[in-house]
Amino acid sequence: MTSAGPETKPASRTTGAPQRCGFGIDVGGSGIKGGIVDLETGQLIGDRIKLLTPQPATPSAVAKTIAEVVNGFGWTGPLGVTYPGVVTHGVARTAANVDKSWIGTNARDVISAELDGQPVTILNDADAAGLAEERYGAGRNQSGLVVLLTFGTGIGSALIHNGTLIPNTEFGHLEVGGKEAEERAASSVKERNEWSYPRWAKQVTRVLVTIENAIWPDLFIAGGGISRKADKWIHLLQNRTPVVPAALQNTAGIVGAAMAAAAEVTR
Numbered sequence: 606m607t608s609a610g611p612e613t614k615p616a617s618r619t620t621g622a623p624q625r626c627g628f629g630i631d632v633g634g635s636g637i638k639g640g641i642v643d644l645e646t647g648q649l650i651g652d653r654i655k656l657l658t659p660q661p662a663t664p665s666a667v668a669k670t671i672a673e674v675v676n677g678f679g680w681t682g683p684l685g686v687t688y689p690g691v692v693t694h695g696v697a698r699t700a701a702n703v704d705k706s707w708i709g710t711n712a713r714d715v716i717s718a719e720l721d722g723q724p725v726t727i728l729n730d731a732d733a734a735g736l737a738e739e740r741y742g743a744g745r746n747q748s749g750l751v752v753l754l755t756f757g758t759g760i761g762s763a764l765i766h767n768g769t770l771i772p773n774t775e776f777g778h779l780e781v782g783g784k785e786a787e788e789r790a791a792s793s794v795k796e797r798n799e800w801s802y803p804r805w806a807k808q809v810t811r812v813l814v815t816i817e818n819a820i821w822p823d824l825f826i827a828g829g830g831i832s833r834k835a836d837k838w839i840h841l842l843q844n845r846t847p848v849v850p851a852a853l854q855n856t857a858g859i860v861g862a863a864m865a866a867a868a869e870v871t872r
């Protein structure tokens with residue numbers, strides 16, 4: 606756990622103008638991380654706080670941990686929160702890799718209730734990462750259609766057209782050759798089967814080709830922990846659309862959540 610020291614307070618800028626900042630929380634299977642985000646640069650202001658995800662990770666237990674992180678900063682403004690599944694109108698619709706009791710829960714209300722009614726925006730974790738990468742990271746000089754894929758326990762996806770997010774694409778659940786994409790090419794599959802990078806890259810290629818044949822993106826951004834080893838596998842891919850590694854790494858979820866809360870970019 607990193608603790609929020611005095612350096613987590615937003616520093617005032619030399620111009621004296623108010624700094625535009627937001628707050629994001631990234632909910633993952635093992636940790637719940639949050640921090641204050643400078644929305645002009647996409648950088649965190651000060652440290653982030655990371656607490657362990659409670660087990661079982663039920664909505665009310667997770668909401669309490671989120672409130673602990675937020676209160677650690679004394680943040681009282683709009684709050685953005687990621688969720689590792691489909692979310693529409695604040696309600697969790699799927700729970701592929703989390704406690705099934707999330708399905709049908711109005712996550713926005715449950716979290717807001719722990720924070721005296723503080724406004725909460727909740728969005729899919731990969732959608733949040735995609736927003737952040739497109740604006741501040743690997744997609745920042747790219748116009749057109751960008752697809753971010755996060756390779757982890759599952760495969761998350763974000764589809765962004767000229768800065769506008771089309772939420773909940775769930776490309777990780779597309780059927781590719783009779784199998785769900787994430788069962789074929791998540792990085793957890795590589796680990797479980799002890800595959801080499803070339804062997805795994807073949808499966809990733811199949812997934813990318815399926816997506817590009819359907820929607821013809823201009824750029825793929827590869828995220829998730831395995832993107833830190835991009836030099837070992839991105840050059841092995843044989844699809845036609847350029848693939849670049851994510852740039853923001855483990856802050857992308859926090860940054861994208863803060864962007865969503867500030868802009869209300871999701872429904």
Ligand code: BGC
Pocket residue numbers: 689690691699701702729730731732755757759760761762775777778787
């Ligand atoms: C879920 C996605 C999520 C991804 C990464 C998938 O199994 O369906 O919604 O973005 O995992 O957490």
